[in-house]
Amino acid sequence: MNIALIAHDKKKDDMIRLAVQFKEILSKHTLYATGTTGTLVMGETGLCINRMKSGPLGGDQQIGAMIAANELDLIIFLRDPLTAQPHEPDVSALLRLCDVQNIPLATNMASGAVMLEAIGRGALDWRMKINPLYS
DSSP: OEEEEEEOGGGHHHHHHHHHHTHHHHTTSEEEEOHHHHHHHHHHHOOOEEEOOOGGGTHHHHHHHHHHTTOOSEEEEEOOTTTOOTTSOOHHHHHHHHHHHTOOEEOSHHHHHHHHHHHHTTTTTHHHHHOGGGO
């Protein structure tokens, strides 16, 4: 499965904690992330991550293009709903694209943990059946 990781500035530590906790599951999949988030997660976990540009430079839009092309199977976007800065990615466009393509999108640590647990149990294998990318 292809998994994308995005985190607002104040949520990057949470993304690192999530990645450390689920390192074994994440290591079995192809990972993508916006630049800074990817660098931080790789540094703490040693996971191999395909890094896009940082969010302010269009990394979220690069991931959005992958969603539109149905090339991702799960997005974990840890967003800061209270103090997000103007330069940080906006989840609303990605959420719409995920709904169009039936791609699960987790927006906080709890939903991210549930999704990663589900992947670990094979519960998201249905994406493999309906996604033409895997046909």
